[in-house]
Amino acid sequence: xxxxxxRFLAVALLLLPVAAGAATRQxxxxxxxTQYHQLRQFNGAVLVAxxxxxxxKKAYGLANFEWNVPNTPDTKFRIASVTKQFTAxxxxxxxxxxxxxxxDTLVSALPDxxxxxxxxxxxxxxxxxxxxxxxxxGSPDFFPKVSRNPYAVADFVKQFASGDLEFEPGSKFKxxxxxxxxxxxxxxxxxxxxxxxxxxxxxxxxxxxxxxGYDVFATVLPKRASGHELTPDGYVHADYLDMSLPYAAGSxxxxxxxxxxxxRALYENKLLPEALKQKMFTPGLENYGFGFFVNPLKLxxxxxxxxxxxxxxxxxxxxxxxxxxxxGREVVILLDNTSRGDKxxxxxxxxxxxxxxxxPKAPRMGIRELLSTTADKEPVxxxxxxxxxxxxxxxxxxxxxxxxxxxxxYQLLRKGRAADAVEIFKLNVEMFPKxxxxxxxxxxxxxxxxxxxxxxxxxxxxxxxxxxxxxxAAALQKLGAQTAP
Numbered sequence: 001x002x003x004x005x006x007r008f009l010a011v012a013l014l015l016l017p018v019a020a021g022a023a024t025r026q027x028x029x030x031x032x033x034t035q036y037h038q039l040r041q042f043n044g045a046v047l048v049a050x051x052x053x054x055x056x057k058k059a060y061g062l063a064n065f066e067w068n069v070p071n072t073p074d075t076k077f078r079i080a081s082v083t084k085q086f087t088a089x090x091x092x093x094x095x096x097x098x099x100x101x102x103x104d105t106l107v108s109a110l111p112d113x114x115x116x117x118x119x120x121x122x123x124x125x126x127x128x129x130x131x132x133x134x135x136x137x138g139s140p141d142f143f144p145k146v147s148r149n150p151y152a153v154a155d156f157v158k159q160f161a162s163g164d165l166e167f168e169p170g171s172k173f174k175x176x177x178x179x180x181x182x183x184x185x186x187x188x189x190x191x192x193x194x195x196x197x198x199x200x201x202x203x204x205x206x207x208x209x210x211x212x213g214y215d216v217f218a219t220v221l222p223k224r225a226s227g228h229e230l231t232p233d234g235y236v237h238a239d240y241l242d243m244s245l246p247y248a249a250g251s252x253x254x255x256x257x258x259x260x261x262x263x264r265a266l267y268e269n270k271l272l273p274e275a276l277k278q279k280m281f282t283p284g285l286e287n288y289g290f291g292f293f294v295n296p297l298k299l300x301x302x303x304x305x306x307x308x309x310x311x312x313x314x315x316x317x318x319x320x321x322x323x324x325x326x327x328g329r330e331v332v333i334l335l336d337n338t339s340r341g342d343k344x345x346x347x348x349x350x351x352x353x354x355x356x357x358x359x360p361k362a363p364r365m366g367i368r369e370l371l372s373t374t375a376d377k378e379p380v381x382x383x384x385x386x387x388x389x390x391x392x393x394x395x396x397x398x399x400x401x402x403x404x405x406x407x408x409x410y411q412l413l414r415k416g417r418a419a420d421a422v423e424i425f426k427l428n429v430e431m432f433p434k435x436x437x438x439x440x441x442x443x444x445x446x447x448x449x450x451x452x453x454x455x456x457x458x459x460x461x462x463x464x465x466x467x468x469x470x471x472x473a474a475a476l477q478k479l480g481a482q483t484a485p
Contacts, residue, residue, distance in 0.1 A: 025055055025354060025355065026055055026056050028354045028360070029046075029048055029055060029056040029351055029354050029355075030056060030058060032347070032350050032351060032354065032360050032362075033046050033056075033058070033060060033347070033351075034060070035362055035363050036343060036347050036363050037060040037061055039363055039364075039365055040230055040338070040340075040369075041340055041343040041347075041363055041366075042060060042061075042334070042336055042338075042340055042343060042344075042347060043060060043061035043062065043071070043228075043336055043337060043338040043340070044059065044060065044061065044071055044075075044077065044225075044334065044335045044336035044337055044338070045058070045059040045060075045071055045072070045073055045075055045077070045255070045256045045334075045335045046058055046059070046060070046256065046332075046333070046334055046335075046351075047073070047256035047257065047259070047260050047331070047332075047333040048330075048331070048332050048333075048351050048355065049260060049263075049329075049330065049331050050328055050329060050330045050355060051328055051329035051330070054260065055355070056351075057073050057256065057257070058073065059071035059072045059073050059075060061338075063075050063223070063224075063225040063226065063337065064225070064226045065226070065228060065235050066226075071225065071337070072223065073255070073256055073257055074211055074223060074255050074257060075223050075224075075225050075255065075335075076211055076212075076221060076222075076223050076224045076225060076253045076254065076255055077225050077253060077254065077255070077318055077320065077335035077336075077337055078215055078225075078227065078250075078251075078252075078253050078313075078315050078317075078318040078320075079250075079252055079253060079254050079259075079313050079318075079320045079335065080246070080250045080312075080313025080314050080315035080318055080319070080320055081177075081249065081250050081311060081312065081313040081314070081315075081320075082252075082254075082259075082311050082312070082313040082320045082321075082322055083180075083246070083248065083249060083250045083251060083252040083313070084180050084248075084249060084250070084291045084311065085280070085291035085292055085311060086199050086203055086252060086262075086291075087180055087183050087184060087187070087195075087199075087248040087249070087291065088127055088183075088280055088290040088291030088292075089202075089203060089271060089272065089280070089291070090187050090198055090199060090202055090203070091123065091127065091183055091186070091187065091290075092272055092276050092277070092279065092280065092290065093202055093271065093272060094187070094190050094191070095276060096272060096273055096276050099190050100123060100186070100190055101123070102122065102123050102124040102127075102279075103122050103123070103124060104122065104123050105118060105119050105120070105121065105122055105123075106118040106119075106121040106122070106123070106126065106131075106182065107119045109123055109186045109189070109190070110157075110182065110185055110186055110189060112154070112157075113157070113162065113182075114162050117133070117162075117164065117165050120165070120169050121133065121165075121169045122169070122170075123183075123186070124290075125169050125170055125179075126176075126179040126180070126182055126183050127179070127183065127290040127291070128173070128284045128285065128288050128289065128290060129173050129174060129175050129176045129179060129285075129286075129288055130169060130170050130171070130172060130173055130174075130284070130285055131165075131169050131176060131178075131179050132165040132166050132167045132168060132169045132171075132172070132174075133161065133162075133163060133165060133166075133176060133178050133179060133182070134163035134164070134166055134176075134178060135174070135175070135176040135177045135178045135179075136160040136161055136177060136178050136181070137177045138471075138474075139160075142160075143239075146160070146245070147239075147241050147242065147245060148240055148241070148242055149242055150242045150244045151242075151244055151245065152244075153184070153185050153188065153195075153244075153247065154185070156181065156244075156245065156247075157181065157182065157185055160178070161178040161181050161182055163178075166470075166474070172285065172470075173284070173285035173286035173288060173468075174470045175288075177246070177249040177250065178249075179249075180247075180248050180249035180250075181247050181248055181249050183248055184247050184248025184249070185248075187248065195214070195247065195248050196213065196214035199214070199252070200213060200214075202271070203262075203271060204258075206270065206271065207258075207261050207262060207265050207270070207271075208261060209254065209258040209261055209262065210258070211223075211254065211255045211257065211258050212252065212253065212254040212255070212258045213252065213253060214243075214251055214252060214253075215243045215251055215252065215253045216243060217242070217243055221253075224253070225318075225337040226317070226337065227315075227316055227317015227318050227337055227339070228317050228337060228338045228339070229317060229338065229339050230338050230339065230340070231372075232369075232372035232373050232375070232376060232411075235338065237317070238316040238317025238318075238339065239316050239317075240316070241315065241316045246315060250313065250315055254335075255335070256333045256335055259322060259333045259335075260331065260333060263322070263324055263331045263333070266324070267326075267329065280292055281294055281309050281326075282294075286468070289309075291311065292309045292310065292311050293309070293310050293311060294307075294308075294309055294310075295308060295310060296308065297310070297323060297345075297348070297349055297352065298349065299349055299352060299353040299356060299358050300349055300350055300353040300358055300359065300360050300361045301353070301358045301359075304353075304356065304358060306325050306327070306352060306356075307325070307326070307327065308323050308324060308325055309323075309324040309325075309326065310322060310323045310324065312341060312344065312345075313341075314339070314341045316339075317337060317338070317339055318335075318336065318337055318339065319334075319335075319336040319338075319339055319340055319341030319344060320334065320335050320336070320341075320344075321333075321334045321341070321344040321345070321348055322334075323348045323352065325352065328355075330352065330355055332348045332351050332352060334347060334348065342403055342407070343363070346361075346363070347363075350363075363399075364396075364397065364398055364399045365397075365398055365399065366398065366399045366404045366407075367387065367390065367391075367398045367399060367400050367404045367405070368404040368405065368407045368408045368411075370390075370398060371383055371386065371387060371408055372408060372411065374386070375408060375411070375412065376415075380412075380417075380419075380420035380423045380424065381423070383408075383424070384423060384424070384427050387405070387427065391431075400431075402428055402431070402432040402435050402437070402438055405424055405425070405427060405428040405431070405438075406425070406428060406437070406438065406441050408424050409421045409424040409425045409428065409441055409445065410441070412424060413444070413445060413448060418445055418448035418449045419449055421445040421448070422442065422445045422446060422449060425438065425441045425442035425445050426442060428441070428442070429442055429458075434465060435465070436461070436462045436463070436464075436465035436466030436469050436472070437462065437466070437469070439458040439459070439461040439462035439465065439472070440458070440459065440462040440469055440471055440472045440475075442454075442458045443455045443456075443457075443458035443459040443462060443472065443475060444475070446458060447475070452479055455475070455479060456476065456479050459472040459473075459475045459476045459479070460472075460476060463476065
């Protein structure tokens with residue numbers, strides 16, 4: 001049959017706007033991530049997709065700063081607490097197989113656990129962070145004294161995940177790594193396999209997630225990113241952490257490509273029957289399901305809100321974030337190896353804004369980074385004065401959010417400058433008098449200088465402004481007072 005060239009030309013012209021639109025979106029997404037990278041607010045790999053497939057898949061910066069090795073889309077990153085959704089999936093698979101029940105008590109699922117508390121906690125309460133068991137990462141001694149040492153699962157459970165209950169199980173939400181560590185122990189007991197084997201055989205292998213697994217420090221793992229921290233003097237290696245400790249709460253590694261395979265599988269029933277799968281996305285207290293938060297995300301026009309299924313992860317040298325938008329089958333996956341988790345929500349909102357045709361907000365240099373360069377070399381009064389001058393003269397030039405001064409205060413605390421940290425946190429309270437967390441931080445600094453009276457006052461104010469602030473409430477309890485005198 002003779003076909004008219006004009007017909008082919010018409011079809012080609014018809015397809016041009018679609019292709020051009022996709023290219024423009026990709027360029028806008030890339031431009032936004034590049035801006036964050038140039039400000040040292042993101043260093044890692046990104047994947048953005050919608051119902052038609054991947055829109056942007058790209059890596060930025062270095063996987064290893066010593067050897068100048070670049071990140072790539074298949075670089076392997078520690079995903080920290082994004083691990084929890086995989087742990088939840090295996091638990092629900094065991095429920096589907098009749099080997100476990102969500103209302104089983106902890107002591108029935110793990111018979112060696114202490115009976116007085118284990119008989120009051122259910123598997124479901126471990127999954128949704130309402131168990132009341134203290135989280136081992138909440139102990140002030142955990143990171144300086146424990147985190148470098150390997151432990152067998154049973155030994156760690158007895159020593160660090162068996163504390164007295166902080167509240168009646170099911171009555172409150174408190175994010176809890178101990179709960180997910182215990183879920184890993186339950187998986188091992190029920191399956192007769194290690195947690196790493198169970199996740200590999202039940203999820204990674206069936207989904208073709210060939211670049212995901214349990215991170216073992218001694219293993220020679222191709223394309224593994226090194227973890228770094230950004231300091232006033234530049235990037236440094238993150239502190240060592242023995243990966244037997246995050247375990248089922250945070251020891252997996254993956255790539256943006258593999259996490260995209262996971263995201264797409266969650267729209268199907270390959271791994272789990274639909275009814276049970278939906279329990280992962282059914283919000284409980286504080287909008288937490290099983291392994292996911294179910295929260296709206298506000299886009300950069302300040303009006304549009306997207307219902308999202310999300311989780312973040314933060315571990316020495318690494319930050320991760322996954323935002324799933326089921327309504328449009330959109331997903332944003334961010335893996336960072338410079339611990340910039342504080343910027344991932346903002347970046348995710350910008351990327352989703354681009355997908356929805358909303359101009360994204362350009363990132364700004366954080367005031368913390370600017371002040372950090374001189375805070376180590378000058379009296380704290382000069383740092384405070386400089387902040388005030390910049391805030392008055394250039395209010396839109398820098399990020400002046402409460403987290404910026406908060407981070408600077410903790411930077412001084414870690415360096416043993418508690419009195420200077422008090423002054424920075426006091427400035428933050430002055431600037432953000434209705435944000436509970438800034439009073440919590442000031443209370444911690446006052447405790448560090450030995451002023452228990454002012455610590456009580458500020459912890460009380462933190463709880464007053466944010467009754468869900470468990471850290472401030474626990475600190476008040478230790479101080480022997482529920483309210484300020």
